[in-house]
Amino acid sequence: MKNLYITMLLALLAQFTFAQNSLSGKIINNENQEPLEQVSLYFPQLEKGTVTDVDGYYEITNLPTGKFKIVISYIGFQSYSQTVDIIGTSNQLSIALTSSAIEMEEVIVSTPFHKLQRENVMKVERTSIQDLKSTGAINLSEGITTIPGVESVSTGVGIGKPVIRGLSSNRVLTYTQGILLENQQFGDEHGLGISDAGIESVEVIKGPASLLYGSDALGGVLYLNPEKFANSNEINGDINLNYFTNTQGFNGNGGFKTSSEKLKFLVRAGGSSHIDYKTGGDERVTNSRFNEKDLKTGLAYQLSNFKTEIRYNYNNSELGIPEEIGEQSTNRTPLEPFQNITSHILSSKTNIYFNNSSLQAIIGYTANNREEYEDHHHEEEHEEGEEEHEEESPALDMKLETLSYNIHYNLAKIGAVETIIGVQGMNQTNKNYGEEILIPNATTNDVGILATSHIHFNKSDIQLGLRFDTRTINSEQNGIIEQEGYVAALDKNFNSFNIAAGFKFDVTKSLITRVNIASGFRAPNLAELTSNGSHEGTNRFEVGNANLNNERNIQTDVSLEFKNEHFEFYVNGFYNSISDYIYLEPNGTNIDGDAVFLYQQQDANLFGGEVGLHYHPHPLDWLHLESNFSTVTGELKSNGNLPLIPANNWANTLRFEFSKINKNLNSGYGFLTLKSFFAQNKVSDFETSTDGYTLLNLGIGSTIKVSNQLIDLKLSAKNILDKEYISHLSRLKTDGILNIGRNVNLGISIPL
Structure with missing residues (x-):
């Protein structure tokens, strides 16, 4: 032996x-x-x-x-x-x-076979962070709303949650550094918890991805690709600065990376600070201010048949929770209520390459500390407020630690068949240290086993897969038996078996059709099972239900895409049937001034899609006309409507490439976008209708040379007409608070 x-x-x-x-x-x-x-x-x-x-x-x-x-x-x-x-x-x-003339395609990383977008059986949207930032987005949550079918549930401008085809929160997973981002994402009153600094691109899987990622990927996946290491024997660096007029906000980051043939290193540090945002009605929304600090670094070692890398991300966000339009202030320190959220994300990825096969192991550790300071008084802002915040202990102090693993073996290709088998899982602990307990101390364990194959034919491709998952949740009891607020200990086990099948057919060289059918599942989270209380930012008293079942869904996606040198057109349609959909419903009572909401289950259906075109008229090589329309409808089996379903929207963009008008302008560009949101009248029983509105955005950018130093400049403006409006997905809608008004962004990037 x-x-x-x-x-x-x-x-x-x-x-x-x-x-x-x-x-x-x-x-x-x-x-x-x-x-x-x-x-x-x-x-x-x-x-x-x-x-x-x-x-x-x-x-x-x-x-x-x-x-x-x-x-x-x-x-x-x-x-x-x-x-x-x-x-x-x-x-x-x-x-x-x-x-x-149409933009170059990129490799899709969020699906396992690393195909180009047009080669992928599953439809995946991809966009670079550079393109998102060029629109003038304040943060990542706002930036991704430029992707058709993707919106954001917001609380002001600093707090946002992705919505993919009407599903959000724990139904949409976020991956960063190749690992699951776990940061109490069930909460609506804090954002993604990750900065766009050091992120190269965003991929969005619109539909159930439980086959690839397990529970909570029932609605889709937001996959963040970190910046690549420098090419061998290269040294790169850059400085990026942005200023936003509406929030008098600034963010900036600087990065450095170097690589030899075998050893690679990178580091990037950044931060941002914003005051209360101003609405189209010229009023500042009190306590919508926020601050962020971020650090990302990585080290890699690569041989011909072996590569390993370690990445680390530190992020700290101080987020004010807006509740009213009160004193008009330009202070940057949040008032109570506010949250202080700190995350540590450590990941290790190792690849071993054999003859025509490979093994990949990704190990991740995340530590998330969420502190919430409650509003104990309603005094006006004064200079001593900052000291009070520092001395006061948080009412809510939750620490979440997650150890995750994802191991894939890519088998040797047999003819036209590629196959990947894998095992994924995590161990997660939640502990409370504050005077209030939103969810009890608990331990969650996940284990999933998967297999998926891609079969390539002359003009078509088939992808098949199956997966089995099990999740166990064990929580401690909270409170005293028979007294108000008592929550019993929990010992739950959830299992699920899922399958996926996809077919892509090249009708012609320019015309592609795709059909995908996949099942998904989501185990109830701790908040849904055990909640018994309220806290700042929710405006409701939530009562959990320990008897909730798995959510299960089957979604069918159909797409048709035409693309040639000067014209691109696509139609995507989906139908999503969800069994035992979990939702909150008020029971008509109040506790301590907050409406009581109960967790319920009922079958639901979502359906809709996206239509878009991109026209590049010949011989006007500098002009692009782009248009896309997105729609989604969410209904309960009882004929009611699901809450927080995005309004139908239609975006039209004229984009200009100045470099093709005058080569001396290098990579200059300009754009003009008119985005219309239709009235949302299909609302749940505890929502109100939202009026339609149209926003006008524009931007311009170019690369200039100053003393042999290249400098990238961009200027953009969102809501240039200072429109007064309220988004249907705004958490501040119930208080009648308007969304952000005109916001001009000036950005500069200097490669070193």
């Missing part, structure tokens, strides 16, 4: 020691055969790449033996992907790229 272990170890070391392979070649323009400089070449599975030099030449070294997909992309050209067979020490691949 000892000799067997030694033999296996030597075989593994041989993989690392002798597979020193390389890929090189030249990338040219198909039209004029001229070399293309700064073309990106990237192996998604290996997370390794480079760019071409002035002669169009590239070389990627230290590659393992096997078959791996390479993606070649360059602005103004159609993205190219190909599976490359690395079989010797020196491999060649030269490509002629074809120009395209």
